[in-house]
Amino acid sequence: MSDPLRALLVRDDLRPFFLDGHGLHLLDQRDLPAHETWRVFGDGGVIEGVARSIEGLAVRGAPAIGGAAALALAAFARRPRGTLASFVDTLKQHDARLRRTRPTAVNLFVALDAIAAARDAAAGRADARSDDVAVAVVDAAEAYCHVDEAACTAMGAHGAALLDDGDVVVTVCHTGALATCGQGTALGVVKSARKAGKDVAVVALETRPLLQGARLTAWECQRDRIPVTLITDGMAAFALNRGLRGRRIARALVGADRIARNGDTANKIGTFALAVACAHHDVPFHVVAPTTTFDETCPDGHAIPIEERAADEVRSARGAPLSPVDVGVWNPAFDVTPASLVTGFVTERGLLSRGASPARSASPAAAARR
Amino acid sequence: MSDPLRALLVRDDLRPFFLDGHGLHLLDQRDLPAHETWRVFGDGGVIEGVARSIEGLAVRGAPAIGGAAALALAAFARRPRGTLASFVDTLKQHDARLRRTRPTAVNLFVALDAIAAARDAAAGRADARSDDVAVAVVDAAEAYCHVDEAACTAMGAHGAALLDDGDVVVTVCHTGALATCGQGTALGVVKSARKAGKDVAVVALETRPLLQGARLTAWECQRDRIPVTLITDGMAAFALNRGLRGRRIARALVGADRIARNGDTANKIGTFALAVACAHHDVPFHVVAPTTTFDETCPDGHAIPIEERAADEVRSARGAPLSPVDVGVWNPAFDVTPASLVTGFVTERGLLSRGASPARSASPAAAARR
Numbered sequence: 001m002s003d004p005l006r007a008l009l010v011r012d013d014l015r016p017f018f019l020d021g022h023g024l025h026l027l028d029q030r031d032l033p034a035h036e037t038w039r040v041f042g043d044g045g046v047i048e049g050v051a052r053s054i055e056g057l058a059v060r061g062a063p064a065i066g067g068a069a070a071l072a073l074a075a076f077a078r079r080p081r082g083t084l085a086s087f088v089d090t091l092k093q094h095d096a097r098l099r100r101t102r103p104t105a106v107n108l109f110v111a112l113d114a115i116a117a118a119r120d121a122a123a124g125r126a127d128a129r130s131d132d133v134a135v136a137v138v139d140a141a142e143a144y145c146h147v148d149e150a151a152c153t154a155m156g157a158h159g160a161a162l163l164d165d166g167d168v169v170v171t172v173c174h175t176g177a178l179a180t181c182g183q184g185t186a187l188g189v190v191k192s193a194r195k196a197g198k199d200v201a202v203v204a205l206e207t208r209p210l211l212q213g214a215r216l217t218a219w220e221c222q223r224d225r226i227p228v229t230l231i232t233d234g235m236a237a238f239a240l241n242r243g244l245r246g247r248r249i250a251r252a253l254v255g256a257d258r259i260a261r262n263g264d265t266a267n268k269i270g271t272f273a274l275a276v277a278c279a280h281h282d283v284p285f286h287v288v289a290p291t292t293t294f295d296e297t298c299p300d301g302h303a304i305p306i307e308e309r310a311a312d313e314v315r316s317a318r319g320a321p322l323s324p325v326d327v328g329v330w331n332p333a334f335d336v337t338p339a340s341l342v343t344g345f346v347t348e349r350g351l352l353s354r355g356a357s358p359a360r361s362a363s364p365a366a367a368a369r370r
Numbered sequence: 371m372s373d374p375l376r377a378l379l380v381r382d383d384l385r386p387f388f389l390d391g392h393g394l395h396l397l398d399q400r401d402l403p404a405h406e407t408w409r410v411f412g413d414g415g416v417i418e419g420v421a422r423s424i425e426g427l428a429v430r431g432a433p434a435i436g437g438a439a440a441l442a443l444a445a446f447a448r449r450p451r452g453t454l455a456s457f458v459d460t461l462k463q464h465d466a467r468l469r470r471t472r473p474t475a476v477n478l479f480v481a482l483d484a485i486a487a488a489r490d491a492a493a494g495r496a497d498a499r500s501d502d503v504a505v506a507v508v509d510a511a512e513a514y515c516h517v518d519e520a521a522c523t524a525m526g527a528h529g530a531a532l533l534d535d536g537d538v539v540v541t542v543c544h545t546g547a548l549a550t551c552g553q554g555t556a557l558g559v560v561k562s563a564r565k566a567g568k569d570v571a572v573v574a575l576e577t578r579p580l581l582q583g584a585r586l587t588a589w590e591c592q593r594d595r596i597p598v599t600l601i602t603d604g605m606a607a608f609a610l611n612r613g614l615r616g617r618r619i620a621r622a623l624v625g626a627d628r629i630a631r632n633g634d635t636a637n638k639i640g641t642f643a644l645a646v647a648c649a650h651h652d653v654p655f656h657v658v659a660p661t662t663t664f665d666e667t668c669p670d671g672h673a674i675p676i677e678e679r680a681a682d683e684v685r686s687a688r689g690a691p692l693s694p695v696d697v698g699v700w701n702p703a704f705d706v707t708p709a710s711l712v713t714g715f716v717t718e719r720g721l722l723s724r725g726a727s728p729a730r731s732a733s734p735a736a737a738a739r740r
Contacts, residue, residue: 234640270604320690
């Protein structure tokens with residue numbers, strides 16, 4: 001049963017996780033860039049291990065969270081145990097545990113919904129056996145990962161067409177291979193453009209408090225030989241205004257954790273500030289996200305739950321204390337960029353542009369689903 | 371001769387430096403908030419000690435840099451040595467050394483210009499003695515500090531009139547007592563409003579890379595019992611958009627390092643991003659600065675030199691490595707907020723408002739000098 005999953009093994013591209021006979025291997029992104037620490041969760045402890053890895057940000061990035069949760073269920077399911085009823089019941093408990101990890105990224109729920117549907121369909125057949133449910137869960141998990149990987153490739157192709165030779169692109173947080181099951185979303189577009197021969201450079205916002213830009217985007221760009229300049233989040237507006245040592249920033253490309261029906265986009269805190277600065281300077285601002293990130297059940301940005309995280313994330317950086325230990329803190333992990341500030345969405349199905357008016361005639365979520 | 375300087379000693383208000391018989395005592399702000407380390411520079415080593423303290427940011431804040439340089443010259447001058455000619459020559463060399471420390475804040479040059487003028491006037495008299503030059507230098511240095519202190523008090527009174535009971539004020543970097551010779555500029559306005567009985571709270575941007583907001587503003591607010599909430603720089607726009615836990619941000623108050631003739635304002639990197647976000651949300655954005663910060667010789671923001679600092683400031687935070695050690699970095703210490711984004715200037719002479727149009731009829735620098 002692990003054979004169909006072996007395809008996830010044999011690539012030498014950067015991947016945030018893979019399954020093999022030992023269990024689920026997961027790159028602990030908290031240790032990057034100093035150390036490449038791989039954690040291995042055997043089939044017994046894989047659910048709690050991956051749940052805590054998601055909560056603790058060992059794995060992060062909306063599409064990758066979905067992939068990690070999916071492969072955790074696959075790793076558990078591939079060794080079915082107990083009666084059909086008890087096996088399905090345990091799978092449901094594991095599904096519930098994984099849903100309780102992080103609230104904002106919708107891809108997690110998309111992946112778990114797909115696996116739950118496959119599980120229930122298999123279990124509902126007249127002659128259903130535990131093995132059938134196991135195969136259905138593994139297949140659905142693998143499908144999520146493969147669909148996400150293919151989406152990254154397609155987004156790269158569509159997005160690369162936006163970029164010109166010599167462009168400098170600003171981005172926030174980390175949207176590369178480690179955040180997805182493929183080459184990445186926004187950073188994947190840069191990779192596709194460079195593969196197409198365009199000399200595209202990246203300006204990475206460090207992305208306080210957890211510094212995914214400084215740690216992961218800078219590291220992945222260096223690994224893939226993409227020219228990268230690191231700046232603090234507060235420098236982005238001035239970089240858009242003055243350029244970086246004479247090089248104008250051509251556009252912003254960012255990822256997304258959830259896109260509402262009206263196009264309002266939740267993404268890593270700092271994204272909205274970047275969008276405001278881009279609008280001020282008439283610099284195009286594109287969101288790069290697979291259609292799994294579009295949430296048609298969510299009318300607008302105010303309906304997107306925004307995770308607030310621990311105060312000590314702001315009071316410190318990589319273990320170093322920064323502020324008085326007891327100072328009050330506000331620490332939203334995400335913000336919401338209104339659709340009116342988004343020039344367009346790059347999805348695996350193509351580019352969805354918005355009209356010049358903030359009042360949008362078509363729902364990007366609906367368009368993305370078409 | 372140290373008697374007139376003793377007035378700087380006997381206050382229990384927070385001060386970044388003072389002179390006594392041992393020399394110049396300077397609070398090393400790099401160690402805050404963990405430690406209150408006072409460095410003492412005896413009259414011999416005081417010039418190089420203060421120059422390096424300014425370069426290394428042990429003392430920072432545009433008005434305080436001017437005060438530290440002034441008191442360094444006073445500490446040296448109060449024990450005149452050699453002939454009149456050699457004493458004046460040494461004073462000129464020390465003046466030149468202090469001018470080479472940091473390029474952006476204009477107050478440093480205002481202070482040194484005033485002292486140089488007093489020095490040359492005293493030395494130029496027919497019966498001039500070294501002692502006369504010494505007294506002139508000490509008096510000019512003390513005058514700079516006292517004028518700055520009085521300016522802070524006056525700015526506080528003028529600015530406090532802008533604030534309503536219950537207001538939440540967002541600020542960047544640190545603009546309190548440690549940045550001036552008085553109670554502060556922007557943070558001084560908050561102090562005056564609170565002394566007037568208004569319940570005003572502060573949202574402090576941490577201000578990467580050197581974290582003056584997290585380290586100094588948070589610390590000084592706690593010390594003075596001002597309610598303060600610390601956020602990262604990338605959260606400011608979202609805080610303006612959504613409020614902080616239900617409390618709307620009423621306005622931004624920031625300091626300045628140099629204000630050009632047309633009102634363009636250089637201040638700590640991240641200020642421009644905050645101004646753009648305030649403009650996007652129609653939140654008033656005031657610059658609080660003494661008239662010594664207005665540079666009439668500077669036509670606009672493009673003429674203000676912007677100091678670029680070491681890459682490792684961005685690659686690390688308080689000694690903790692954040693990014694790959696060799697990643698490329700852009701690290702401007704300041705940015706320029708165009709006059710069109712400034713609602714008004716709070717000076718010791720009153721409030722200078724700009725018209726609604728970005729094209730301004732009057733020079734704020736000229737108005738400030740009137």
